[in-house]
Amino acid sequence: MLFSKYLTACVSLFSMAMAVTISQNTINRGFLNLDIGDITIEDGVYWSIIDNAISAMAGSLKVGQGSGFYITSTSSLIASTVTLLSPLGSLENNGIISFNALQSLTAPVYNLVGLSFTNNGEMYLGGDGSVLVPVQSITSATWDNNGLLVFYQNTRSTGPVLLGAPLGTINNNGQICLYNELYTQTNNIVGTGCITANTDSSIFFSNTLLNIDPNQTIYLADSASSLRATAISVPKTFTVAGFGNGNTIGLDIPLVNLPPLLDAWDYDASAGILTLRGAGLLSQNFLIGTGYDNGLFSITTDDDLGLLSVPFGAVTYSGPVPNPGIPAACQPCKTLPDSPGTSATTSTTTIVSTNSDGSICTEVDGIVIATDSQGSWFTTTTTISETCASNPTTTITST
Incomplete structure (x- = not known):
């Protein structure tokens, strides 16, 4: 036998103290220690790690242009744990990052902290959500998304998506996509980007005393998606697209309807603004656009998974969306890409x-x-x- 061992990819792994650089396409299967300091994936190559139960990165991660960094679990039971917890570490993505545990029954743990997060490419975090509660958080102190950021669950769970440091600021000039997810806002949101709720996803603005940029578009992409905002005495105006076909917009308290003194909601047809009111002086405004029929609005109960049920706390619209289609500020959402090396x-x-x-x-x-x-x-x-x-x-x- 002249050929006794087959290498799955040409590997060039230059290791230095506290650093590793990937310069050629690389596939690793099974246990791999990522506590190796800073990781750099050079332009145009990928690193695919398969069935490594715990991937704990100790330093910074940088993925170059046209490059890929994949961590995938093909186990039917045990999902992946991926962490970047270094207080001085950074995550910079200019290619594709994909953490994929869709085949695993148990929930994944994706806990990315570090000092800064910058996504200029495409980043995907996926899992099942059927068993246990997933952790899906990118909570860096400095937070910038200029590309595509996708959170995907096969089945919705009670675990929320968390973005940015609490009471800090996230800057979203790109596209954030949710599939079977709950995103709970805990900080300021600035930028001209888009957050899309697909496939039974919910967006909850839990602290509306903070700044939520009216130039940020919330897109309710299907009939099962929803938006909820905490009611305050000085209301904000949120930009919303895709409202209709039975999806919901609501508050964290029941809507109060005492005509003719107080209406639980009203729609300004000329301005395209829907106003919801609860407990008298508490309200929020939603710029949903023009063309809605007042006779098709109705009050309903918002009891989405992962949120406290609010009886008669939301409004739904039974007609079609008057101005359908992806808004100008939004990009098409994608599902998780295939990972190199996961097929026979x-x-x-x-x-x-x-x-x-x-x-x-x-x-x-x-x-x-x-x-x-x-x-x-x-x-x-x-x-x-x-x-x-x-x-x-x-x-x-x-x-």
Whole structure:
């Protein structure tokens, strides 16, 4: 056997004290210690880590342009834990970052802190949400999203998405997408970006005493999505698109309807503003756009998973959205991309060697990378043809 070990990718891993740089496409399966200081993935290459139960990054992470950093769990039971907890660490993404535990029954833990977060590319955090409560937080003190940021669950859970440091500021000039998620705001939101609620997702503005930029667009993309805001005495105006087809906009208290003294809601048809009122002086304004029919609004109860139920605390609109389609400030949402190395592969390699007597030997090997019945990865190398040996041989090595 001339070829006894198959490398799944050409690996160039230059390690220095407290730093590692990925300069060629790299796939690692199984246990891997990421407590190695700063991680840099150079432009145009990827690092795909598969079935590493705990990925605890100790330093900063930088993903270059056209690059990818993938952490994937293919286990049907145990999901991934991914953390970046260094108080001085930073996360900068100019390519694709994907943390994917969609195949795992238990909830993932994605806890990214650090000093700063900057996303100029695409970033995906996905899990199942059926068992246990997931952690989905990017709570860096300095927080900037200029690209696409996706949070995805197969099944909605009570665990909220948390963005930015509490009482701090997040700057969103890009696109944030939610699938089966609850996003709870805990800080100022500035920027001209968009937050989209897809597939039974909810957005809760829990502290409306803080600044929530009216230039930030909230897009309710389907009939099961919802928006809730804490009512205050000096109301804000939130920019909302996609209201209609039965989705809801509400407050954290019941709406008070005492006509003719007080209406629980009213719609200014010329300005396109829906006002909701609770407890007399407490209210909020929502710029939903023009074209709505007053006869199709009605009061309902908001009891979305992960939020306290508010009887008669929301308004729904039974008609279609008057101005449908993705708003100008928003981008199309995407689901999680495929991770390199997560599918079984078959390939061949040819080895040519020269014996001591000068004769030339040629060996053709077939390589299969797959998982066994227990979900463990293995590599099988089989000699298909060999001029220097009469019988094919098989070697199985763990990877």
